[in-house]
Amino acid sequence: MRPSPGGAFCCSMEFRSARQAILQLLRTVAPADLPALLKWMRTTRDFDEFTQDNNDSILKNIADDLRNCLPLETMLFSERLALQKIQQRPEPTVHVDAFLYDEDFIDSLCEEGKMSRNYCMVCGSHQTAPLGFISHSFSLMELKFIYHHVLPDLSGKLLVDVGSRLGTVLYGGYLYSSALQLYGVELNGDFCQLQEMIIKKYQFTDRIKVLHADICTQDALLQNADVVIMNNVFEYFLDEVEQARAWEYISHNVRKQGSLLVTVPSIEESLSGLQVNIQLSPWVEEVPLNYDVYPGNDIDREALEQIHLYKILQQ
Ligand SMILES: C[S@@+](CC[C@H](N)C(=O)[O-])C[C@H]1O[C@@H](n2cnc3c(N)ncnc32)[C@H](O)[C@@H]1O
Structure with a gap:
């Protein structure tokens, strides 16, 4: 048993009552919003955390810890040669460490304006091209x-x-x-x-x-x-x-x-x-x-x- 947000104690829900609660909740959604909500439920990765095994969670916690110690581009000042080499690439390239930042994370950084997947080809215009991404780690x-x-x-x-x-x-x-x-x-x-x-x-x-x-x-x-x-x-x-x-x-x-x-x-x-x-x-x-x-x-x-x-x- 654990305290509910209201302070009272609640038991963990069984499958049947959980399903009932979800259906009940869906009945309260405005009909105009329902298609978008159902689509989100079918396609979202937000449920991943409920299906991954414990080892995945440990690796994700490690990634959280490392993200807090490193700059966004995950390159250190002591890596001057690597930084220079990447600047010499013909297409503009950014470092995004695939272990620390998965695709969903990058999307949310782009939404917050902290990262971009594109660069402007002609300054001031709307012509853009995809940026090259380099990861120096394996992804999960x-x-x-x-x-x-x-x-x-x-x-x-x-x-x-x-x-x-x-x-x-x-x-x-x-x-x-x-x-x-x-x-x-x-x-x-x-x-x-x-x-x-x-x-x-x-x-x-x-x-x-x-x-x-x-x-x-x-x-x-x-x-x-x-x-x-x-x-x-x-x-x-x-x-x-x-x-x-x-x-x-x-x-x-x-x-x-x-x-x-x-x-x-x-x-x-x-x-x-x-x-x-x-x-x-x-x-x-x-x-x-x-x-x-x-x-x-x-x-x-x-x-x-x-x-x-x-x-x-x-x-
Ligand atoms: C692309 S990263 C690989 C990261 C990691 N193995 C992974 O897959 O997630 C390459 C690393 O190799 C290191 N490195 C390069 N030359 C090396 C050498 N001669 N001896 C040991 N490490 C080296 C670099 O400092 C860099 O951190």
């Missing part, structure tokens, strides 16, 4: 796809997230998988502190460890990993020479036969334009993924299709 949907549909059972396994940033891959792995150890390696010390804060608050310390380091110093960790995750790690954060060196390092050390490598985008796309000498066919074999696991229109299929899985072929 991408994390669930990876742990529920891309990776096998991870009991007893060691997972390494290269460039763990806000720690989303690690928290997702803690909640959605049985991985024994989840290691994040992150170059930026500010993000390591944020991850430590969350790991402590949510008591994830038994399975998650974060290392403040350049991945190119972590040969032993990479050699022992059963799963390595690389979500757009180097492209925006290193210059091309450093990217090439980092990929060479990865290809020399991620060699445990049968281990798995998850990348966004594909390895081929990441390496194109870089001066590297990496032979893919003796090293990895791509495992085809089924991207049709979530029916419905509100699924960002394009984002899912960027996720690639590879099996390591040789030591």
